[in-house]
Amino acid sequence: MSILQNRNFLIKITSLLPLILLYISVLNTFDFNYLGLKYFSFNFSYILIFYYNLKREKSLGYTAIFIAGLFNDVIVGTPMGISSLIYLLLCGSAVYLRNITLRPNLMKDWIFFLVTILILNSLSFTILTLIFDFEINYIDKLVNAICTFLFYFIFSYLFNLVEVFLLGSSDAR
């Protein structure tokens, strides 16, 4: 009985894990400035949203992602609504990829993720600089996009590993 209860608890935690991680990542102010890594930054939320919309369709609700985007805008100081828009478009691209894919392949997902974040970063850069008169260093933005792209590979393995460890199930759509 207790084993079954433990199992149910693990399933619940695992199903809530992406949501908890998403809100922690948008609400905290984690950066590597104090370690002296000036140019090192990556967008963990992008990785999380793309991965879980692609692999586990029911783990992140669109409304939760929309609210997380609003929270992110408040923390970062960008006009409210822009992160929500970018996050939702990222969801859309992940769901589109899921719909057109017959045989899942990490390399293809990875390349598609790169194209998506480059387009979305360009979109947010254009909106912020042209409409809202923000000054953004595009080199920093590019470095951020590249690091996010590189880390997607590692994090997709980690997320998969965590689910296998907690639930004992392998990656299946």
Add this chain to the structure above:
Amino acid sequence: METSRDDFVIAIRSAFLKKETKQRFSLLGLVFFSIIFLILGGLNFKVINYVKIAIKEIVYRSSYIVSGPEKFIKNSHLIIQEHLNLYEENQLNKSKLETLQSKELLNEFVILENKRLKLIVDDYIVKSNETIAKILSDKQSPFLKSIVINRGSKHKINLGMAVMDGEYLIGKIVEVNYGTSRVLLLSDLNSKIPVIIEPSGTLSILSGTGKEEGVIQYSKKENLTKGLSIVYTSGSSGLFKSGIPVGKINGDSLTTKKTVKFFSDFSQLEFVTIVKFKKADNQ
């Protein structure tokens, strides 16, 4: 060709219009909602502004709690680093202290003399109201250098007020909520303040770079900032009084870009002082 286009349309339609079992809104609906939110927010729509203020109050407080563990790790790392550098720092401080002690006496005399001369030429003396604030969140991403403090409109904080770390200027208030405010740091790309570079007396604009230093803009006299030039506020904007120390010119980069190393370390701020300057009656 026609079939592949149909497939694309079907996949897109499915992605943006189809609602999953537990989803209340479709993706397209939320995308439109965020665009409307963005446009109305940009147009300063009253209802959206109230919603924004409410969300900001909640998020700033939550962020302070959620950032707790990260702050603990960061502080531990800094404490360990400080311990490792203790001996070297002590030696350096000893030599600095000797120089400063001799300068302090001279400084006191100059301040008194300055006050006396200002009264003679009928200039005004600046008085200031100070409020101490604790930092709730210090989001210093490569794209935005700002901090959130626990003082807002209920503590009589206004837009444009100067924010200082001890005697050094670090930024100004750019957003005021009921119980919190956002400070744009001098290192942010969007920060621009009028400054004077001493001892040459060159007036210029100090702009943020998005990194840890600032850069001097619109200065025509290329050779005036050689050596250890100090950057102070010029007081031209009327927001800050003149003579608040900001930083010093980096000696190595004189020929190309004049960068400014700030006196205050923005990554280690815990408490700041918000200051409002106003003219005092001459007596």
